[in-house]
Amino acid sequence: MTEVAAVTAFWRELGLPGLVDIHTHFMPANVLAKVWAFFEDGRGPSGRAWPIIYRRPEEDRVALLRAFGVRTFSALLYPHKPGMAEWLNAWAAGFADRTPDALHSATFFAEPGAGGAGGYVAEAIGAGARLFKAHLQVGGYDPRDELLDGVWGLLAEARVPVVVHCGSGPSPGRFTGPGPISEVLARHPRLTAIIAHLGAPEYGEFLGLAERHRHVYLDTTMVFTDFLERLAPFPAALLPRLAAVADRVLLGSDFPNIPYPYLHQLEALARLDLGTPWLRAVCHGNATRLLGL
Numbered sequence: 189m190t191e192v193a194a195v196t197a198f199w200r201e202l203g204l205p206g207l208v209d210i211h212t213h214f215m216p217a218n219v220l221a222k223v224w225a226f227f228e229d230g231r232g233p234s235g236r237a238w239p240i241i242y243r244r245p246e247e248d249r250v251a252l253l254r255a256f257g258v259r260t261f262s263a264l265l266y267p268h269k270p271g272m273a274e275w276l277n278a279w280a281a282g283f284a285d286r287t288p289d290a291l292h293s294a295t296f297f298a299e300p301g302a303g304g305a306g307g308y309v310a311e312a313i314g315a316g317a318r319l320f321k322a323h324l325q326v327g328g329y330d331p332r333d334e335l336l337d338g339v340w341g342l343l344a345e346a347r348v349p350v351v352v353h354c355g356s357g358p359s360p361g362r363f364t365g366p367g368p369i370s371e372v373l374a375r376h377p378r379l380t381a382i383i384a385h386l387g388a389p390e391y392g393e394f395l396g397l398a399e400r401h402r403h404v405y406l407d408t409t410m411v412f413t414d415f416l417e418r419l420a421p422f423p424a425a426l427l428p429r430l431a432a433v434a435d436r437v438l439l440g441s442d443f444p445n446i447p448y449p450y451l452h453q454l455e456a457l458a459r460l461d462l463g464t465p466w467l468r469a470v471c472h473g474n475a476t477r478l479l480g481l
């Protein structure tokens with residue numbers, strides 16, 4: 189069976205009309221080339237060569253997601269330095285225009301300047317951005333930075349979710365871990381934060397955050413795959429808590445920056461044995477409700 193046929197069979201058997209993937213990456217070609225080189229050289233998260241099996245032109249990657257039956261996906265992108273986010277957002281707006289099934293995504297950095305991050309974040313929301321990405325490990329900024337207080341407030345008020353990479357995997361950053369983002373959520377309790385990679389490796393702490401804050405979601409990106417199980421295994425003892433937050437777990441894959449087939453993420457979720465209703469919610473229902481799809 190081809191991978192397309194196998195992915196399609198997966199959601200059909202669940203009785204779903206397709207999948208929603210909250211965590212996929214589309215970026216300007218030169219930025220993506222750098223990300224891929226970083227992974228493939230072995231400088232990436234695993235500390236060893238990480239072959240990108242979906243290293244293909246953008247239109248082929250979009251076509252493949254569509255062939256898989258991913259009805260809606262994101263185009264997450266993020267800066268590693270100041271002065272970059274606004275340019276990324278301009279590219280992302282163009283990508284959203286030519287890709288109607290991609291959620292218009294945007295990002296920010298803790299930076300001063302004319303209007304600072306708040307200025308271009310407000311602009312992106314006004315232009316229709318429906319999902320933001322904040323990468324605390326790559327960006328290396330403190331989410332509690334007062335330069336960002338207005339940004340979190342704008343996102344909370346507009347009810348636009350933000351995917352936050354705040355777990356300390358693959359290697360800790362100065363502001364990763366549950367502490368800093370918890371303080372942001374305490375100040376902005378209505379902020380919809382989607383914790384990337386289920387907070388790996390601090391799964392228990394981030395489950396706790398979701399238990400305490402009803403607007404906190406968890407994405408499954410790479411979690412439970414053979415690849416991540418070797419680096420940051422998900423403790424079986426936490427499965428009942430994962431089942432209990434069934435309405436706030438979202439399918440994410442990290443496509444195309446993954447060293448295994450897309451299908452493997454789906455199989456990794458299925459083999460948890462949390463039941464068909466859980467899988468249906470995670471792979472489709474939760475995201476459609478959250479994003480009003």
Ligand SMILES: [Zn+2]
Binds near residue numbers: 211213409442
């Ligand atoms: Zn990612």
